[in-house]
């Protein structure tokens with residue numbers, strides 16, 4: 361039995377495995393510019409975040425109907441459950457679909473068909489977090505928030521993703537204020553490729569409660585002190601960092617130093633179909649490459665449930681924390 365954990369940094373579109381991409385392409389009459397799954401996998405060699413994003417947006421062309429989004433999410437939940445994920449907070453990118461003529465209702469209703477039955481089918485509780493694309497305009501983000509208003513009973517929070525450098529958090533001040541006024545929780549990607557100042561800005565200007573990645577905080581000791589003092593969770597994604605060349609190798613990952621500094625770190629998969637592994641694979645990888653002790657792995661699992669948006673079900677959080685405390689490593 362794998363260590364129980366929460367996944368807090370997972371783009372549902374990034375769980376699109378090559379086999380499913382080709383199946384959906386056939387179902388929807390979409391032509392993919394790759395001969396087969398092997399040829400597609402060959403393209404999974406990324407220079408940086410942008411080179412990944414190009415493929416990530418290209419492959420979304422196969423997602424057209426509610427059933428496509430349901431199949432995508434259900435396949436993810438099954439894989440996550442098998443790796444010990446008990447709770448998943450799932451990002452989605454509505455603007456990437458709206459731009460292709462797929463409306464908000466198709467995306468949210470489709471995802472919900474899988475998420476609504478997830479506790480029963482997979483034993484995984486879920487939350488949905490709607491992300492704004494930071495390389496699109498603030499006006500587009502506001503229009504997206506507006507389009508999501510009929511679905512707010514299903515959306516727990518908002519996030520910020522896509523190309524980071526040159527698109528600082530402050531650009532989205534107004535939309536985060538509007539989201540807060542609607543009672544939405546707030547997170548943002550910051551300090552993946554962007555500078556530590558983007559992390560500070562996400563906290564001060566956007567009011568985020570968790571920072572996605574946040575890796576580059578390590579360049580600013582005062583910021584590290586603050587993140588420790590304020591108990592701000594960071595959702596790290598080690599295999600993603602290697603594939604997008606944010607770190608050279610897994611053995612160079614700053615996770616051990618970050619834990620030693622007292623940061624509230626969690627380990628997540630980001631875009632598992634593209635980066636070589638799901639949540640459990642990321643745990644296994646840092647265990648092997650960084651020699652993390654079982655105590656450290658348990659701390660990471662515990663952190664994931666402490667950082668989860670489970671304030672509306674503290675009983676469930678306590679149940680998960682008890683599972684982590686009782687877990688026996690094999």
Ligand code: HPA
Nearest residue numbers: 371521522523549630631
């Ligand atoms: O790793 C990521 N970073 C930023 N945006 C993203 N959108 C999907 N995955 C990512």
Ligand SMILES: [Zn+2]
Nearest residue numbers: 371521549630
């Ligand atoms: Zn991400």
